[in-house]
Amino acid sequence: MMGGWLLLIFVLLTLLSIRMVRRIQTSPRVVEPFRRIPRQVGRGLETGQPPHLALGSGGLISQDAALTLSGGRILERLTQDGEAGEIFPFVTVADPVTLLYARRVLQVASPHQGLSIPPDRVWWAGASPMAYAAGLTLLLGTQPVTTSILSGLFREEAVLAGEIGQRYGAHSIFSMPDPGGAAALWPFDPSLAVGEEAFAAPSPEEISGHLSALLLTHDLIRWLLIALLMLVALGFALR
DSSP states (O other), X not given: OHHHHXXXXXXXXXXXXXXXXXXXXXXXXXXXXXHHHHHXXXXXXXXXXXXXXXXXXXXXXXXXXXXXXXXXXXXXXXXXXXXXXXXXXXXXXXXXXXXXXXXXXXXXXXXXXXXXXXXXXXXXXXXXXXXXXXXXXXHHHHSOOSEEEEEEEOOTTHHHHHHHHHHTTOEEEEEEOSHHHHHHHTTTOTTOEEGGGGGGOOOTTSOTTBOOXXXXXXXXXXXXXXXXXXXXXXXXXXX
């Protein structure tokens, strides 16, 4: 009985939070890693060095597909922003299907559809997480990049990927939905996008770095859940 009441209250609070989001006109905060991406693309245009996007060891035919698709939005933005100077990003993947997907995104995201993008812009770095981290070492050691963006499925091996970027002088931007990857990269950049923030990567049509309505809803639901848990704990304490 108590569980049914809690479920009903949760549904009502969720609907209330969605209604509150629709009334909010501006985003209350920015997601710092995504705000830095246009600046790094500008640096790449000045230096002639492309950015690097690591989509992690996930794929498109598994439960981690959402993480890969979120990184695909970043790839779209990098491609469109760098197209003016023909500075196309390098992409590293660990899944053959994701490799085809990344190549397709690069081609479709280019405003000039007839422009031929070199196929070596997408690298298959390795199937296992550790082999993938080793592949990142090979890429960053042979191809200078202005920034290294990690967005996708990363766990504890993310610490190697973060260290590799710093070793070769690339600016690092981290977007980590997995708690293990976020914990590994926290010492490198405390402002990394954590949890559902990783799914707020802006598309080329959106204002870079600002929260989407979906992410704002997540924030409100999180605080409402905290308040609900505190009320339940207080109720049990009073009993």
